[in-house]
Amino acid sequence: MQYVDSDGSETHQEKPVEHVPGDKQETLGTTGQDLTATGQAAAHPQRPDGKVELTEDDAYEKLGYSYPEWKKWMILVTILCIQTSMNSNASMYGFGVDGISERYGVSTTKARLGQFLFLVTYAFGCELWAPWSEEFGRWPTQQLSLFLVNIWQIPSALAPNFGTLLVARGLGGLSSAGGSVTLGVIADLYQPEDTGFQYAVAFVILSSVGGAPVGAVIGGFVGQYRSFEWIFWVLLIMGGIVQVLHFFLVPETRATVLLDREAKKRRKNGQKNIYGPDELKEKRFSGREVARIWWRPFLMFFTEPIVLFLALLSGFSDSLIFTFLEAFTPVFEQWGFETYQIGLCFLSSLVGYILAYLTYLPVIWHHNKTRKVDPDRLSPESRLWWVLYLAPLLSIGLFGFSWTSLGPPQVHWIAPLIFTTIVGMANYAIYKSSIDYMIAAYGPYAASATGGNDLARDFLAGIAALYSHPFYENVGGEDRHLIYPSTILACLAVAVIIPIYIFYWKGPQIRLKSRFAQELEKARQARMQKRRSTIGEQGGLQGGHVEKV
Missing domain, CATH: 1.20.5 (Single alpha-helices involved in coiled-coils or other helix-helix interfaces)
Structure with missing residues (x-):
């Protein structure tokens, strides 16, 4: 099949798709119904027990794809609230480090272990929760995750010693389903060729990256006017609110779960031999099956080149950003900023995310217009087109921030905020395009695929939580310790963005593997x-x- 890239100039030739034998075919779990050219349903394959599987084509109007647009966006706005609450768990903690250090008699470096543990266990939590959302449904999985995260805020706030705090933070991260489940919802609501698909991805990615700066702003005020325990109480309040919103506003969206429900209704109405896809699975939760379900996202991470390389690309980008944001406190203290004012500086990142989101809207509109002419005209690599132009802003922004960190009187404080906004635009673009590409490629298994992205981002960001503070204290000496670290990050950013161009030009060959x-x-x-x-x-x-x- 011929594909035309978004700029209309590049054409790729696809090879025929090979059959996936054995266990691989079982892993896909793809079901369908043969239709004749006249539109009549052909007979379902006959099972020995006489049962007939209800497929997506049999009950398409009951699936998330057929929800009205207002309902889809109600779900997406609720996801925005969930992502903001979950990502605030990492960013708000930094404003309680000094209080934790003083309360438990540990160094500030050791106090940051709570941030490190949450992010690292969050990385694995995304992978562990994702496949269960594909088996049991998005709604119960997300509800249980939110409930457990909220529960672990209580021992974090009331911890009698530092060890208890670390355990609670680790369990909180492990309980976080994160973006792997919320992003999987998009694949439940939209087919990749639907006009609303990329708009939904762009919006949910904005909520994913926007949660950290929003949490930092709130954390700045809490750190200024309250003791560190209030960091966790505020997080509990936020988590409780979003759990209630999710409980009442978000229905189940997973197609296999909805088909099971519809099949049960039809059996009650007299169609005795109709069953949903999950109802027909034998030994669904045997020890081997449970292990296979849990292993699925890790298998995709290590064996799928699309998942592995895009996850590492997004992860290294996020790690650079996390390290760079550690510079906010020492840089803006030069202008006499108080804690809450430093928290407000994080709004510059949010502005960058919003600007990048807005720049994607005309690109998405152009792609949708092209698909109206021919749904198959654009290659999957077209989803990476705009990031080719925004990704270099990562290095440009870091270079600019580093050399505007001199402080007064040489530089006004607005200068580093402008370059922070530029860095935010690049970070959004890298995350958005990589997620968009993976969701389109893996469809109903998008949760497991994007779980790899969250694994890399959170794991590498967690490691950065340990070295970022001493990095900005010890590199460059007394005169340049705020300039050289950001310059080093800017140089690394040049290498980080190279895979984007490789995927854009060589993506078809990679997908063939x-x-x-x-x-x-x-x-x-x-x-x-x-x-x-x-x-x-x-x-x-x-x-x-x-x-x-």
Whole structure:
């Protein structure tokens, strides 16, 4: 198949998709229904027990894809609140380090272990929760995660000793489902070719990266006017509110769960032989099956080149940002900023994220317009087109910040904030484009795929929590200890963004090595072709994507 890149100049030739045998085929779990050219449903494959599987095509109007647009955006706005609350757990903690150090008699470096443990266990929590959301559903998985995170805020605030605090922080991170589940919801609500798909991805990514600066702003005020325990009480209040919002406003979206529910309703109405896909699985939760479910996201991380390399790219970018933000306190203290004012400085990152989000909207509009002409015209690599231009801002922003960290009277404090905004634009672009690419490639298993991205981002950011403070204290001597560290990060950023260009130009060859992504793409295109054959004759095919009639 020929694909045209977003700039209209590059064409790629795809090879035929190979069949995935054995266990790999079972892992995909792709189901479908054969439709004839006249739109009539062909007979389902007959099972020995006489049971018939209810497929997506049989009950498409019951799935998240068919939710009205207002309902989809109600879910996405609630996800924004969840992401803000969860990501605040890491950023707010930094404003309690001095109080923790004083209360428990440990050094400030040791006090940062709480931040390190939360981020590292958060990285593995994303991977462990993601596959269960694909088995049990997004709603119960997210509810349980939010509940456990809220519970662990209590011993964090009331910890009688530093060891108890560390255990509570570690368990809090392990309980966090994070973006791997919330991003998987997008794949439940939109097909990759739907006009709203990329808008939804852009919005949810904004909520993912925006949570940290929002938490830092709140943490600045709490650190200024309250003891460190209030960091955890405020986090508990925020977590409780978003859990209630999620409980009442967000329905289940996972397709297999909704099909199981619809099958049960149909059996009650007399269709005795109709069963959902999960109902037909044998020995679903045997020891081997549980191990396979848990291993799935790690398997994808280590064996899928798309997941591995894009996750590492996004992870190193986030690590650089996390290290760089450690400079805020010593840099802005030069202008006499108080704690809450330093927290407000993090709004510059949020401004950068919003600006980058806005620049993506016309790109998405152009892509949707192109798909109306031909849904298959754009290659998956077109989703990386705009980041080619925004990614270099990472290095430019870090260079600019480093040499505007001289302090008064040489530099006004607004200068480093401007370059922080530029860095924020690049970080959003890298995260957004990599996630967008993976969700499109892995569809119903997007939660496991994007879990690898969160694994790399949180794990590397957790490590950065240990070295970033001494890095800005000891590198460069007394005169240049605020300049040289950021300059080093700017140089590293040049190397970090190189894989983006490799994926853009060599993506088709890399995808040919991913049998998992190829098989899912083959199944998706087959389903779309069936719907076009069925609905096209009824006049229901509109604007390059299928409307259920």
